[in-house]
Amino acid sequence: xxxxxxxxxxxxxxxxxxxxxxxxxxxxxxxxxxxxxxxxxxxxxxxxxxxxxxxxxxxxxxxxxxxxxxxxxxxxxxxxxxxxxxxxxxxxxxxxxxxxxxxxxxxxxxxxxxxxxxxxxxxxxxxxxxxxxxxxxxxxxxxxxxxxxxxxxxxxxxxxxxxxxxxxxxxxxxxxxxxxxxxxxxxxxxxxxxxxxxxxxxxxxxxxxxxxxxxxxxxxxxxxxxxxxxxxxxxxxxxxxxxxxxxxxxxxxxxxxxxxxxxxxxxxxxxxxxxxxxxxxxxxxxxxxxxxxxxxxxxxxxxxxxxxxxxxxxx
Amino acid sequence: xxxxxxxxxxxxxxxxxxxxxxxxxxxxxxxxxxxxxxxxxxxxxxxxxxxxxxxxxxxxxxxxxxxxxxxxxxxxxxxxxxxxxxxxxxxxxxxxxxxxxxxxxxxxxxxxxxxxxxxxxxxxxxxxxxxxxxxxxxxxxxxxxxxxxxxxxxxxxxxxxxxxxxxxxxxxxxxxxxxxxxxxxxxxxxxxxxxxxxxxxxxxxxxxxxxxxxxxxxxxxxxxxxxxxxxxxxxxxxxxxxxxxxxxxxxxxxxxxxxxxxxxxxxxxxxxxxxxxxxxxxxxxxxxxxxx
Numbered sequence: 001x002x003x004x005x006x007x008x009x010x011x012x013x014x015x016x017x018x019x020x021x022x023x024x025x026x027x028x029x030x031x032x033x034x035x036x037x038x039x040x041x042x043x044x045x046x047x048x049x050x051x052x053x054x055x056x057x058x059x060x061x062x063x064x065x066x067x068x069x070x071x072x073x074x075x076x077x078x079x080x081x082x083x084x085x086x087x088x089x090x091x092x093x094x095x096x097x098x099x100x101x102x103x104x105x106x107x108x109x110x111x112x113x114x115x116x117x118x119x120x121x122x123x124x125x126x127x128x129x130x131x132x133x134x135x136x137x138x139x140x141x142x143x144x145x146x147x148x149x150x151x152x153x154x155x156x157x158x159x160x161x162x163x164x165x166x167x168x169x170x171x172x173x174x175x176x177x178x179x180x181x182x183x184x185x186x187x188x189x190x191x192x193x194x195x196x197x198x199x200x201x202x203x204x205x206x207x208x209x210x211x212x213x214x215x216x217x218x219x220x221x222x223x224x225x226x227x228x229x230x231x232x233x234x235x236x237x238x239x240x241x242x243x244x245x246x247x248x249x250x251x252x253x254x255x256x257x258x259x260x261x262x263x264x265x266x267x268x269x270x271x272x273x274x275x276x277x278x279x280x281x282x283x284x285x286x287x288x289x290x291x292x293x294x295x296x297x298x299x300x301x302x303x304x305x306x307x308x309x310x311x312x313x314x315x
Numbered sequence: 316x317x318x319x320x321x322x323x324x325x326x327x328x329x330x331x332x333x334x335x336x337x338x339x340x341x342x343x344x345x346x347x348x349x350x351x352x353x354x355x356x357x358x359x360x361x362x363x364x365x366x367x368x369x370x371x372x373x374x375x376x377x378x379x380x381x382x383x384x385x386x387x388x389x390x391x392x393x394x395x396x397x398x399x400x401x402x403x404x405x406x407x408x409x410x411x412x413x414x415x416x417x418x419x420x421x422x423x424x425x426x427x428x429x430x431x432x433x434x435x436x437x438x439x440x441x442x443x444x445x446x447x448x449x450x451x452x453x454x455x456x457x458x459x460x461x462x463x464x465x466x467x468x469x470x471x472x473x474x475x476x477x478x479x480x481x482x483x484x485x486x487x488x489x490x491x492x493x494x495x496x497x498x499x500x501x502x503x504x505x506x507x508x509x510x511x512x513x514x515x516x517x518x519x520x521x522x523x524x525x526x527x528x529x530x531x532x533x534x535x536x537x538x539x540x541x542x543x544x545x546x547x548x549x550x551x552x553x554x555x556x557x558x559x560x561x562x563x564x565x566x567x568x569x570x571x572x573x574x575x576x577x578x579x580x581x582x583x584x585x586x587x588x589x590x591x592x593x594x595x596x597x598x599x600x601x602x603x604x605x606x607x
Contacts, residue, residue, distance in 0.1 A: 057414050057417075059417075104592070104593075104596050105592075105596065107596050107597075108595060108596055108599060110413060110414065111353055111413050111414070111417070112595050112599055114353075114414070114417060115353070115546065115550065115595060116592050116595050116596060119546075119588050119589070119591055119592035119595070120589075120592055122543065122588050123585050123588040123589045123592070126581055126584050126585045126588065127585055129581055130579075130581045130582060130585060245421060248418070252418070280433065281432070281433075282429035282430070282432050282433045283429075284425045284428065284429045285425060285426055285429035285430060285433070287422075287425050288421070288422040288423065288424065288425025288426035288427075288428075288429065289422065289425075289426055290422070291418055291419065291421055291422030291425070292405060292419050292422035292423065292426070294418075295409060295415045295418045295419045295422070296405060296408055296409065296419070299415065
């Protein structure tokens with residue numbers, strides 16, 4: 001993964017240019033879809049930093065998404081915060097929640113880690129239902145239009161919404177690229193590959209994994225807040241187990257441990273689900289089938305396979 | 316109703332929950348113990364058992380008892396066959412890697428749930444109890460069928476215990492659990508043991524589903540709660556320890572029955588979930604101290 005700096009940055013810049021230009025030739029319907037995909041991709045990129053690079057298979061990332069979503073939308077609802085401060089609150093809440101969960105859950109590893117994160121997320125989901133008067137429970141609530149503004153632009157209109165989603169996505173992608181190419185990024189991979197050996201080399205696995213989880217939480221919180229602010233709705237369903245599975249699916253499809261994989265996975269899965277929803281109400285069947293096929297036949301995902309066969313330099 | 320009888324009613328309801336839970340959790344625990352596989356689709360096998368009970372009951376003519384007895388045999392066998400197929404087609408090819416099998420069984424969960432939604436529909440359907448018989452206590456009447464469920468679960472669990480402890484097949488399963496490489500070098504067909512274990516575990520869940528369906532209606536989303544509770548039971552009892560699982564099922568079932576009569580169920584679930592997460596964090600071998 002070392003070397004090839006210029007080529008790598010050029011590739012990612014090119015992807016960003018294409019995504020940015022897409023708003024000019026896509027129909028408004030697909031442009032809005034792309035904005036949704038970009039927000040989901042930010043969530044998946046955060047998941048990828050924990051799972052793909054650090055090897056932390058969490059089944060509770062919906063909790064972090066929901067933490068960001070409610071930390072942004074409750075102040076917007078009650079005190080009329082605008083999008084800027086609400087987004088910052090959401091990102092911070094995602095990081096804080098990840099830190100709190102990590103302090104406890106990282107005492108376990110492997111299967112226990114998966115179950116503990118699942119349990120925490122389930123407790124979070126039930127807590128949101130329990131405080132239904134504030135959170136809206138299962139029905140959720142619509143955010144007031146007045147708080148969905150940033151720098152005077154309304155996020156309820158197409159162009160500012162697309163640009164805001166793109167801004168978040170681009171900064172997330174570049175930060176993730178810079179992170180995995182840094183020495184800390186290599187330490188994260190070392191935790192995934194061989195924790196004992198990294199410990200012998202003098203790294204503290206607990207702090208490295210906690211830091212990776214918190215960074216992952218910042219992404220998830222940002223995505224949750226952005227979803228609420230851009231699309232005007234917050235609800236308990238975003239804390240359900242399904243939203244812990246989705247980023248895992250995106251990452252597995254696109255390629256775990258690749259920078260562009262989460263976005264690619266999100267695009268493909270989003271349209272696959274959309275296509276399947278037209279045919280049947282049981283579109284989750286497709287999600288299940290995709291999961292099984294991926295772990296069976298392509299555990300490295302699309303970009304992981306490409307990297308293995310043809311492009312060793314792909315980060 | 317006075318407090319005493321009210322508590323008795325709560326305990327009796329809790330005992331029924333505990334009995335069904337013990338069956339489902341024993342299946343989960345068996346699969347985890349022998350195969351080291353966390354089967355997230357376990358709740359769906361329970362749901363399939365209930366749905367198949369409804370199908371069998373509506374196909375088989377005659378009094379409800381005939382259909383019920385038929386379902387008791389047919390549903391676990393069919394679900395066990397499905398599980399064996401899933402083992403051969405999916406889990407075996409993943410070499411039972413713990414994390415990959417969790418992802419695969421999540422996929423299996425969605426597929427079973429959604430296939431049921433498409434074929435059976437979103438409705439909840441009742442199945443008549445095999446017999447109508449009420450026990451009249453001084454304070455309230457109580458369904459005799461519910462007591463039958465407790466009894467039946469006890470018999471099945473006893474049979475399972477005898478099977479694991481007293482038969483050759485049980486011995487082979489325990490040997491595989493302790494050390495699969497050594498077991499293989501002694502000529503044990505480990506693949507077959509795994510397939511049988513997965514089918515047995517699923518069959519136990521399906522049996523629990525058949526037993527519960529005259530009390531609760533059959534619906535395609537009914538697998539969620541038993542899955543979570545079975546997880547809780549298996550973790551509290553110590554992963555892979557059958558005895559711990561039984562004790563924990565009693566504790567969880569009885570306390571779930573009583574707590575949800577006195578407090579709101581959501582709050583009770585929040586507390587239980589957090590407590591279990593803490594058990595796993597601070598006492599990974601479970602509360603009953605069996606070897607990890």
